[in-house]
Amino acid sequence: MLTGHVIGLDLSCSQLGGSIHHNSSLFQLHHLHTLNLAYNDFNPSSIPHNIGRLRNLRYLNLSWSSFDGKIPTEISYLSNLRTFETMLHNFTNLELLALPLVDISSPILVNISSSSLRYVDLTVTNLRGVLTESFLLQPNLENLKLGDNRLLKGVLPKIHPSNTLLKLDISFTGTSGELPDSISSLSSLNYLNLHGCQFSGHIPDSIGNLTQIRELWFWGNRFTGHIPSTISKLKHLTRLDLLSNSFSGEIHDVFFNLQQLRYFDLSDNRFIGPFPSSILSLTNLEYLKLSRNSLSDPLPSNESMLPKLTYLDLSYNSLNGLADAVIKTNPTVKDLHLSNNQLSGSFPQSLVNLTNLSTLDISTNNITIDEGMNITFPSLEALQLSYCELKDFPHFLTNIKTLQYLDISNNKICGQIPDWFSGMRWDNLLYLNISHNLLTGYLPQLHFHNLGYLDLKFNSLQGPLPSFICNMSSLSLLDLSRNNFSNSIPSCLGSMDSLTSTSFSTIVINGNRFEGHVPVSLLKCHSLKVLDVGNNAINDTFPAWLGTLQELQILVLKSNKFHGPISTCQTKFFFPKLRISDLSRNEFSGSLPAKVFGNLKAMIELEGEDTGEIKYMEPSKVSPNTLYEDSVSLVIKGNDTELERISTIMTTIDLSSNHFEGVIPKTLKNLGSLWQLNLSHNNFIGHIPMQLGQLNKLEALDLSWNRLTGKIPQELTRMNFLAFLNLSQNHLIGPVPQGPQFNTFGNDSYGGNLDLCGLPLSKQCGTSDSSYSYFFSGFTWESVVIGYSFGLVIGTVMWSLMFKYRKPKWFVEFFEGIFPQKMRRPKIECSFGLTYFRCF
Numbered sequence: 001m002l003t004g005h006v007i008g009l010d011l012s013c014s015q016l017g018g019s020i021h022h023n024s025s026l027f028q029l030h031h032l033h034t035l036n037l038a039y040n041d042f043n044p045s046s047i048p049h050n051i052g053r054l055r056n057l058r059y060l061n062l063s064w065s066s067f068d069g070k071i072p073t074e075i076s077y078l079s080n081l082r083t084f085e086t087m088l089h090n091f092t093n094l095e096l097l098a099l100p101l102v103d104i105s106s107p108i109l110v111n112i113s114s115s116s117l118r119y120v121d122l123t124v125t126n127l128r129g130v131l132t133e134s135f136l137l138q139p140n141l142e143n144l145k146l147g148d149n150r151l152l153k154g155v156l157p158k159i160h161p162s163n164t165l166l167k168l169d170i171s172f173t174g175t176s177g178e179l180p181d182s183i184s185s186l187s188s189l190n191y192l193n194l195h196g197c198q199f200s201g202h203i204p205d206s207i208g209n210l211t212q213i214r215e216l217w218f219w220g221n222r223f224t225g226h227i228p229s230t231i232s233k234l235k236h237l238t239r240l241d242l243l244s245n246s247f248s249g250e251i252h253d254v255f256f257n258l259q260q261l262r263y264f265d266l267s268d269n270r271f272i273g274p275f276p277s278s279i280l281s282l283t284n285l286e287y288l289k290l291s292r293n294s295l296s297d298p299l300p301s302n303e304s305m306l307p308k309l310t311y312l313d314l315s316y317n318s319l320n321g322l323a324d325a326v327i328k329t330n331p332t333v334k335d336l337h338l339s340n341n342q343l344s345g346s347f348p349q350s351l352v353n354l355t356n357l358s359t360l361d362i363s364t365n366n367i368t369i370d371e372g373m374n375i376t377f378p379s380l381e382a383l384q385l386s387y388c389e390l391k392d393f394p395h396f397l398t399n400i401k402t403l404q405y406l407d408i409s410n411n412k413i414c415g416q417i418p419d420w421f422s423g424m425r426w427d428n429l430l431y432l433n434i435s436h437n438l439l440t441g442y443l444p445q446l447h448f449h450n451l452g453y454l455d456l457k458f459n460s461l462q463g464p465l466p467s468f469i470c471n472m473s474s475l476s477l478l479d480l481s482r483n484n485f486s487n488s489i490p491s492c493l494g495s496m497d498s499l500t501s502t503s504f505s506t507i508v509i510n511g512n513r514f515e516g517h518v519p520v521s522l523l524k525c526h527s528l529k530v531l532d533v534g535n536n537a538i539n540d541t542f543p544a545w546l547g548t549l550q551e552l553q554i555l556v557l558k559s560n561k562f563h564g565p566i567s568t569c570q571t572k573f574f575f576p577k578l579r580i581s582d583l584s585r586n587e588f589s590g591s592l593p594a595k596v597f598g599n600l601k602a603m604i605e606l607e608g609e610d611t612g613e614i615k616y617m618e619p620s621k622v623s624p625n626t627l628y629e630d631s632v633s634l635v636i637k638g639n640d641t642e643l644e645r646i647s648t649i650m651t652t653i654d655l656s657s658n659h660f661e662g663v664i665p666k667t668l669k670n671l672g673s674l675w676q677l678n679l680s681h682n683n684f685i686g687h688i689p690m691q692l693g694q695l696n697k698l699e700a701l702d703l704s705w706n707r708l709t710g711k712i713p714q715e716l717t718r719m720n721f722l723a724f725l726n727l728s729q730n731h732l733i734g735p736v737p738q739g740p741q742f743n744t745f746g747n748d749s750y751g752g753n754l755d756l757c758g759l760p761l762s763k764q765c766g767t768s769d770s771s772y773s774y775f776f777s778g779f780t781w782e783s784v785v786i787g788y789s790f791g792l793v794i795g796t797v798m799w800s801l802m803f804k805y806r807k808p809k810w811f812v813e814f815f816e817g818i819f820p821q822k823m824r825r826p827k828i829e830c831s832f833g834l835t836y837f838r839c840f
Contacts (some may be wrong), residue, residue: 003198007029007745009207012038012061020047026591027053038063038072038098047102059096063121067102092116099125100145121145123169130154134162135180147171147193149260156199159185171217172196179591184209193217206234215239219265222246227266229254239263243289246270251295254279265292267313270635275319289313291337296320303435306330313337315361323348323367335359339384343367351375363407369394378402386410386433393421401426407433409455416441423447433587435479443465443485450474456506457481465490476503481510481532488516493771506530510633518543525549532556534582534633542566542588547574552603554580558654565590574599582634584656584678591662592655603651603671635678652676656702659683664703669694680726684708688727690715712756720729725749732756735765 002788019042026597029049032387035057043066051060067705070801083650095116099124105130109820111243118140125515128151136144137160146168155177156170176198184206186192200222210802215238222244232238233255240258243265250273261282266722271293277300279288285306291313298321299314304530307330320342327336327348344366351357352375359676360377361384368389375396377383382405385394390411397403403426414437422444431453439459445468452474462484469478470492522528529551539561546552555578566588575581579602596605634736635654651673661683668677669691676699677692684706692701699722708730717724717739725745729752736742736758738751743759750756 005029005366007031010034010036011040012036014040016040017042020048021027023116024048024050027051029510030054031056033057033093034059036061037065037605038143039065041066043067052389058093060094061096061098062102063098063100065102082764091230095119095140101125106317117141119143124148127152131173133157133160136160136165136799139164141165143167146171146173149173154156156180156183157181161185167191169193170197174198174429176200178202179204179207181206181592183207186210190211190214190236194221196220202226203228207231210234211236213237214260215241215603217241218244218245219465224248226252227254228278231255232257234258234262237261241265242269244268248272250274250396251276252256255279256281258282262308263287265289265591267293269293271295273297275299275314287307287311290317292316294318298322307332309333311335314341317341321341323365327351327354331355333357336380338365339363341365345377346370348375349375351377355379358404359384360384370655371395381428383407391604395420397421397424398579401429404428405431407431408437409433410436412438412439414440416446419444430474448472452476452503455479456483459483461485463487465493467492469493474503476527477506478504479506480512481508483512485509486513486515489514489519489538491519493519493521504528505551508532509536510534512536514538515711516540518546520545522546523548526551528552530554533560534558538562547599550576553577555583556580557586558582559585562586563589564588566593566596576600577602579603579651580634581652582654584635584654586658588655589661590661592660592665592667594667597667598670599664600671603674605673608697623801634676649673650675652678654678655682657681661685664689664692664708665685665693668692671695673697678702679706680704682706686710688713688716688732692716693718695719696721702726703730705729708734711735712737714739728752736761807810 007027009029009032014468015110016037016325017040027048030053032054033056035051035054035761036059038061045067045183047062053609065464067569093116096119097117098119098121100121103126104122105126107127116360117138121143123145124147127146127149131146131152134649136157141174142164143166145167146170150173152170153174153176153560156179158180159182165186166188167190168186171193172195172290175194175392176202179199183204187209189210192215194211195217196219198221198665199218202225203223205228207228211233214235214236217239219241220243223242224247225537226249227242227247229252231279235257237258238260240261241263244267246269247266251271253276254275255261255278259282261397262284264279264282264285264287267289268291271290273295274297275290275295279285280300283306284307288306288309288311292315295314295317296319299319309330310332312333312335315337316339318341319338322345323338323343327338327350331353332626335358336354339361340363341366343362345368346368347369356379357377358379359382360380361382361788363384364387366389369385371392373394373396376399380400381403383400383403384405384407386407386409387410390408392413393408394764397406398420406429413434417439424447426448427449427450429451432448432451433453433455433817435455435457437459439456439461441461442463443456443461445466451472453476454472455477457479458481460483464487465480465485467490469475485837493507500507505643507525508527508530510532511534514533515538517540518533518538522531523545526549528549531546532554532558535558537560541564542562544567546555552575555575562583563586574596576599578600584766634652635656651671652675653671654676656678657680659682660679663686664679666689668674668689672695675697677695678700680702684703686708687710688703688708690713696719698719701719701722701724704726705728708727710732712727712732714737717737719741722741723744726749728750729746732750732753733755734757736756738759746760750761757763
């Protein structure tokens with residue numbers, strides 16, 4: 001400071017942007033010790049190479065600065081494996097290096113034994129390679145953060161006893177193998193984060209030597225066996241996170257000494273047996289989660305247990321006994337989850353003591369609720385009572401003024417929605433689920449104006465849809481399926497606010513008695529992802545205008561009275577994200593416009609389909625407790641299937657049971673991500689396009705019950721994932737192609753095509769069974785014209801005689817003499833020219 005040299009420069013959180021010019025005066029500060037540019041926005045510029053001039057740097061922090069691209073070669077210590085060693089000689093005083101979220105796309109740094117580094121943060125930097133032992137041998141290294149680098153592989157190397165690490169984070173890397181016994185060498189460690197890796201095997205007993213440890217993050221691995229008893233030595237432990245592993249057996253009572261423990265999560269494992277009583281002695285425990293195991297027996301009863309507990313989740317176990325005996329927690333509890341157990345008895349009266357309770361979930365138990373119960377929950381925001389054998393709306397709801405989330409679905413509540421319930425003024429209610437009950441009558445006026453989720457499916461509600469639905473400007477999900485609602489869909493749906501678009505993402509009214517048209521007001525639902533109006537009586541033409549909704553992924557119009565052709569939309573946005581289109585069982589007609597299939601961008605190439613990870617449409621994010629996930633009923637591989645979750649790679653087109661005609665468009669070949677195609681029960685003619693063989697993701701193809709002709713294209717055998725094929729009831733000829741998938745299909749795939757031959761059919765190709773086709777194949781157009789003319793003349797004469805003499809005896813007796821009564825065949829229609837009469 002006395003020399004007048006600048007030694008520290010902190011420009012963090014300064015809203016800087018753009019790039020740093022290579023002639024910037026910054027690079028003239030050769031005496032600079034500290035440079036902090038964190039939390040700015042230099043995207044898309046790279047880290048300026050002239051930083052390499054600042055050879056006296058001790059602290060370099062570029063965290064969350066949005067620098068883009070690889071590190072320039074001029075910065076020797078960041079570029080690659082070879083030049084890193086050069087940096088050690090130039091920057092021997094560097095103590096702190098923080099580059100989280102800077103894409104350096106570099107191999108892991110090795111051979112840095114001469115470094116003075118104390119703090120290294122390379123989180124989310126696209127590091128690759130293998131974590132080596134030398135990296136953990138730095139004499140002064142205290143903090144090492146390498147998390148969220150999936151390309152960082154290998155096993156955790158042996159750790160030298162002289163290690164000085166205090167914090168080690170290799171979470172969400174590809175590190176695997178067993179945890180070495182040498183982990184005990186990290187005797188100074190107070191933070192160890194291995195979550196989201198691929199560690200397996202047992203946790204070694206040597207874990208008990210980490211006596212200074214405060215936080216252990218082991219969730220999301222493949223650890224097996226028991227929790228080692230030596231864990232009782234970790235007296236400073238405040239967080240123990242073992243969820244989502246494969247631990248098994250009983251949970252041993254080894255937790256008495258962990259009196260500093262505040263966060264404890266053993267959920268999603270394979271633990272069995274009773275609840276470990278030693279957990280109840282943890283006086284500082286605030287968060288306890290043991291859900292999704294197989295714990296049994298009642299909880300130990302202790303009036304003074306867990307005095308600081310705020311969160312308790314024991315859901316998805318086999319805990320039994322009286323619910324009131326189970327719930328003996330402190331009034332500090334805010335979140336209580338006991339669903340999917342075997343609790344019985346009356347609604348727990350002990351809950352009255354939980355005055356701070358915010359979330360209560362006791363669904364899927366054998367708990368009964370007395371109609372006259374009068375309990376007040378002054379702070380309750382979320383209440384889940386599904387699958388609780390309820391027969392009425394719980395009247396104690398009248399005492400709750402703070403509800404945001406209410407689920408009383410899957411019960412036996414019958415009759416009309418009571419006036420007291422519809423009259424409640426829950427201004428904060430975001431989520432209401434009363435589905436799968438026995439409700440009847442009309443839907444009353446509800447005063448929940450901020451509601452984002454309304455699920456009433458699987459009841460017997462009737463009448464027109466009330467107008468209050470249109471006043472819910474925050475409504476994101478509306479599911480009214482499987483009721484008896486009638487009249488037209490309200491024209492105000494989607495136009496709650498005349499100035500802005502609505503928040504709808506899902507509208508499902510399947511299985512009612514709605515008539516009329518699809519309201520054009522839905523055009524304002526710019527966020528709409530799912531529209532299901534199937535199984536109603538809607539009488540409309542194809543709503544091509546829906547193609548302007550750029551987020552629409554699922555469109556179900558099946559089993560209505562839609563009619564007319566599929567008109568093409570002139571806008572350049574024609575269903576750009578549509579993945580599931582079910583127009584089956586309607587009265588659509590005309591040919592299929594070829595250019596339509598060129599616009600279905602989501603079916604041409606799905607984003608992220610090659611990652612190998614199955615993902616599902618995200619649930620509507622109405623509240624933190626929202627459990628709803630979009631579902632749809634489809635005909636899959638010939639069977640009606642209810643999909644409770646929709647994977648993001650599922651793409652299907654179902655146009656079956658309509659009156660479509662003309663040829664099958666060749667442009668279907670562009671839909672490279674198509675999973676299922678059903679064009680059955682229509683009037684398509686012509687050949688099966690050989691281009692369909694390019695649909696290499698197709699698993700189900702149904703072209704049955706049409707008037708297709710010609711041979712089955714050999715190109716179809718290229719569809720390696722094809723598991724279901726139905727070409728029956730057409731006019732196909734020739735041999736059945738042979739191929740890996742085709743060899744798995746049976747006779748049912750080809751029935752009704754009299755001129756097909758070869759395996760799996762019993763009819764061999766080139767045998768006398770083909771005489772019928774051979775006979776007719778000899779007819780040329782000349783012979784057909786001659787026969788037609790002769791038949792026309794003879795038919796006209798015969799018709800005149802029969803008309804004049806009514807039923808001439810000689811004519812009837814002539815045919816009766818040829819065909820005696822006992823040998824006559826059933827009557828069939830015969831034709832000669834334009835004249836029809838009965839053949840005997």
